[in-house]
Amino acid sequence: MIRTRFAPSPTGFLHIGGARTALFSWAFARHHQGQFVLRIEDTDVARSTPAAVQAILDGMEWLGLAHDEGPFYQMQRMDRYKEVIRQMLADGHAYYCYTTPEELDAMREEQRAKGLKPRYDGTWRPEPGKTLPTPPAGVLPVIRFKNPTDGVVAWDDLVKGRIEIANAEMDDLIIARQDGTPTYNFCVVVDDWDMKITHVIRGDDHVNNTPRQINILKALGADVPLYAHLSMILGDDGQKLSKRHGAVSVMQYHEDGYLPEAVLNYLARLGWSHGDDEVFSMEQFCAWFDLDHITPSAAQFNTEKLNWLNAHYLKLADNARLAALVKPRLETRRVVVTETPSLEAIIGLYKERVTNLNELADAAEVFYIELTPNAELLAQHLAPEAKPALADFIAGIKDVAWEAPAIGALIKQCIGTHGLKMPKLAMPLRVLLTGQAQTPSVDAVVALFPREQVLKRLAAAV
Template structure:
């Protein structure tokens, strides 16, 4: 077998979104699984919509996902001379021809065909045929160049996801491969690129299925080997509708900004349309070892935000405390929060990680330990009652001399509630409110230990 060569070939007209990221991941993993080569190609021939910022956004997204390419990035706009060279060869050997049909003539042809309820298509009026006399080319019409598509037979391929597909050549008209200004078109450039770059497997979205028969015919005309094709089904949102921005079809880098870990996003993307038995959680290395094209489903994959959040929390809990703290630290620093005057951030994130499913939520949770605490009037009115103040005062006296460790603090809490005849929540809730400004926290003794003796005393005495 030839060495595997795959490619990811985005158009730089926007960010790298989830659909594109999954295509990149599957192409990368297939190359890695087979010890092959993964090529990055930027299809930037849409000059009006392509931007350097979009190119950078794609490269940034690939880097964040850890999908390193082996060759490239190659830019189609830098390969124009090669495309024009191939077009001249096709004109010379008769597999392409000049077409002088004007836009007005094409519009009239389309209207006539639609009136007859026929499929709109170019009628081949400038196509050279044996025994056919062509009109004299008009001097004032710059011609396009069309590919001379076979008229008979079928074009067929065994799609690695969708199975056997075949299209009658009679359904395909003669595709424009170069515009009137000389610029080559998308379907033609893709063929030359895949040929020149020796691509063996094309893994891409199923919105390209209609392009495939045209590309196979062009490759055959070039004498090029046709790659294997695998067309991935679309991704639907949580509600079953086509994935859109409101579902999460945002830039991959937005997931970074929203506090998701790369490992979680990779694991989640891998399960969007592919499976390995019932395995839900696996490393990047396991994914590469297991990945094949046979287990990609032909039906649409459905995005599940809750599953992604669950995976993200799983991977957060696996991180070493120092690494998790470093990721939270950068988020707090971006908010202008100084953690140097508060408790050990590693202890804070370890205490709260079980309650948080993104780094941002975790940063929100631990931020209270590094900012002045001001309980809301509602919290104070609800929990700081005359009934509880004596118990709080006794507890404040106790923590002034207690050993500053969780077991000793826990014993002091139990001693205080026993002395005042209270149930645990009656003391724990006002303690939480006064020390961190909220009543939903992990174990209150652990929270008090993390707050620190001086700050705990200061906060209690402020309200007693």
Template sequence: MTVRTRFAPSPTGFLHVGGARTALFSWAYARHFGGKFILRIEDTDLERSTPEAVQAILDGMQWLGLHHDEGPFYQMQRMDRYREVISQLLASGHAYYCYCTPEEVEAMRERLRAAGEKPRYDGTWRPEPGKTLPSIPEGRKPVVRFKNPLDGDITWNDLVKGPITISNRELDDLIIARTDGTPTYNFCVAVDDWDMRITHVIRGDDHVNNTPRQINILNALGASLPQYGHLPMILGSDGEKLSKRHGAVSVMEYPAQGYLPEAMLNYLARLGWSHGDDEIFSMEQFCSWFDLDHLSKSAAQFNHEKLAWLNNHYIKLADNARLAALVRPVMEREGAQFEGAPVLEAAIALMKERVNTLNELADAAMLFFRQPKPDAELLKQHLTDAVKPALLQYMEQCKSVEWDRQSLAALLKETLAAHKLKMPQLAMPLRLMLTGQLQTPSIDAVVELFGRDTVLARLKNFLQ
């Protein structure tokens, strides 16, 4: 058997963290077994589905690198197939026309609530041997309902939660086609999983109650059943359901905030799954390790600090040219001046150890790509008459010193010794004159990166 998994989002909103984790686990399971990963867009909710949401899903999958083997398939392009299967169910007696209005169905439910019973459709139009059906109201269009079994249980061995049993008495006859003929969610999902030969359905546990309905439809069609695994939800750091205030925004907000896809993937992989004490691993390692036996049955908590820590790790590992390409547009928006400035990759290499996001990296690297504007009070405090002679000597010797970090560090020490100064007395005014700020990497590294001409020009501007 070839393993076939699917990710089937509804384009009624953006691809969020929970959906991205579901996609990752489905993708990894297929990759682990050399199977196929299918992308399906479940767009039958015409009122809420939008082209923008579809594109956001595709963009999110592309950014994460979760490439599908088949698809994307769109349910709205499969209407003829759904109508064919509905006709098949009507012909076999597994579905029937129902002429009740929504108001009549709601009245049924209210009567059952008042009687202390579970509110549901009461089967008014369900054909049974010896039963006389009501007269068809003139001009009223029917829905099509699935004839759910009245007795027995639906049991499946959930790949995450273990055995789950739901009584058919808990389920009413769900609508599988609306009055305009458009099919409904659970029906379309069952038909799609059948047609696409899905072997493993990995999805959020908000779908547990849909599973028995889909199993009954597949049984009525004589279709083989996939195995189902339902992932616990992701909670915010406060233990509440993940929401926008916790970061449950579009996945595409994360590259905008300066996160690398490999950091997000590594983080999502550890949300509800573990491999011993391993915290950092490549997607190749993840796919080779991944199985459903080590998925947690309890909810996972989203931790921004952990994600930032992982992002810092991957930024430090990343190629400097790649990082430069990612941060340059951010720096350009901030007014960075690249002409006559240091090589951006070199600045990235110097600054990337100390940042958690690409936006922080862009901000940190800006000191090399803008004119220094030190605070006047700070300059007065550090550029004193006592230190100016040392700075003038340093500037003069910068004209001929070998321009490498070792030689520049030696020059600093020589200047300090000659004028009996401590390193901060010289380094602080140098930082202010060269960058406009007091916090920078090692001053010899900063001087080397700026280059001789820029250093001499900026020192001369302040000292003469």
């Protein structure tokens, strides 16, 4: 069975790069009717926080990337890691190293001065016929993995192709610190082994970790998973993604009014393609997704494209669903949403004119608040010759059927009587009712308001 995993470190929020990794791992498992595991790699106790864990879980839930197993927490698996380390010590695959951090720093400085690659020199590495130094008193040892010294580590990366690293390029990795806590690279190996992960899909910042992890897996007699390393995501300007353009919490996209299906659809196209298809559901994505069509080159984030996709999904979304998403946004502004005007009706009229839920809330807000139009804007659009037509309109709406066609007919009657063009009456109506010069069809906008509210807002102008 195909088994993938997403294993974020809770030292910050779930950002776009991590979300894409999660999406690709999830979709690959779904495509193969496999299982998707969520693992929280929280061994960095100093930087991991409960808030960051919750942010990851919230982001995954908002995106709808449901896991089949987990979440597993590495800090809850310490006994298992220590058990494996004891076995590796017994089997000769690991050893105690008493080199202090200060000695290691001095060693590396000396190597740099000689033009050598800085690395641990193997002082405490046991070898046949070698006599080891006497362990110094009062020094707590670390535990190092006894990395092979010859040959190469090679794997066929499912994105980047064949990668080979000479074992001579790597020194002996610390797998347990002085206080006995296992290190990240070791915990990852044991987790992937125990959880029977078949495919590791992750960012290419992990490529350098891969040969070390493969060597440890081989030392344990474990199956080596297949690896797929995803290239980085660049910002709109072609630079490494920063907080200015995308490297923010996934939940910030929620706050900014994006729909999860738009974010997912956009992420799916960051470095992967299916012909010329741009818009597709997650069901389609899972049916199509493979690792063969992931590009090994960096993907570029495009805010404009994301906004276009979000606007597309807003148009397709059910009005009741959008109303449920917009109402809390209005409530945070202390706007009381009443039964009339109908929030769903407002959304139905405006959703094709906006790119996110916050803009939809902006449009809806004017229907529920006390509104005083900008005097300059009103003066710009309410010409003296339009005031008689406006007075006729106010008189007419007291009895007209309260629906857009009848209101539209009344507007046409009023401008016809006074020999005006449509904008001469429509524009001041928009400004008086919504405070804005640009709205959907003015008769439809008028019909959304209760009759009494329209009369109240228009009365101030005549």
